[in-house]
Amino acid sequence: MFLWGKVAKIVTSSTGCYELATVSCIVDKLEAFLAIVDQQRSRHLHNNPRLTSDAVFSEVDMQTIFSAWEKDHDSWANEATIRNYNDHLHGTGQGDRQKAHQLRRRAFFAFLFQIIGNKHLVLASIQHPIFSAAQPAEAMQSFFRAWEKEKASDGYKKRLEMSKQSTKERKVLKSNAHAARQALVQGKRLHAAIHRNYKQLAELSHHEKVLLDDLNSGKLARVRDECDAAFGWNREMRDATGSTASNMAP
Secondary structure: OOOOOHHHHEEEOOOOOEEEOOOOOHHHHHHHHHHHHHHHHHHHHHHOOOOOOOOOOOHHHHHHHHHHHHHOHHHOOOHHHHHHHHHHHOOOOOOHHHHHHHHHHHHHHHHHHHHHOOHHHHHHHHHOOOOOOOOHHHHHHHHHHHHHHHHOOHHHHHHHHHHHHHHHHHHHHHHHHHHHHHHHHHHHHHHHHHHOOOOOHHHOOHHHHHHHHHHHHOHHHHHHHHHHHOOOOOHHHHHHOOOHHHHOOO
16 A cells, blocks of 8 residues: 555655655556565575574564664765765764754654655564465465554554644744745855845845854854754654554564
8 A cells, every 4th residue: 555646655855754746657666666675684694594484573673683784875875865975974064963863863854754655564564574485375364463453552653743743833944944944045145245245234124134153153053953863753752652663563
């Protein structure tokens, strides 16, 4: 159900929100999903010879996979994201490293969502050997039983409500972020115009004077940064509800 309708065309925008866009056909998207699941399972099995090919990964296994996958950003992030991440990571400003890690985490969640429209389904598919040649019917039945049980759990319902609330909040945050960027651009243009004597301070309207004062004080840049940071997940709330992949472990 995650491959059809509007959700099949949802991608993340430059502002961190999910928006409609033209994407490849359903078959291509499904093939990419299967390839990603197989790649992550195969890599973990290769690094852990103790596990059999039809093993259901434990919570510790999934945490290891998730962490390594997120850190391997060159394999899933686009050039712009990698560039912004490295700029923050190697920056000398206060909080730059934290911003780098927050940016990578947000981008990774967006990537997981884009794979098939449900981050939890991707992780659960990696955890369970649903594409294993060994007893595939039994593996599929086990997976879907666990999936149905998880969807009926209080934790899953809570995460779903959090997701819906987050979507509503992101619409507001997107609008605020857009307005903050516009204000910053307008402030910079005013500053440049005065610097080049294209405008005089006495000619400015009250709104323009406030805009210029906020630019010089750093308020406009600070508001823009705060709006961008507001797109981050509330980790404390998310961790409190657990994860679908870990809950589906036997």
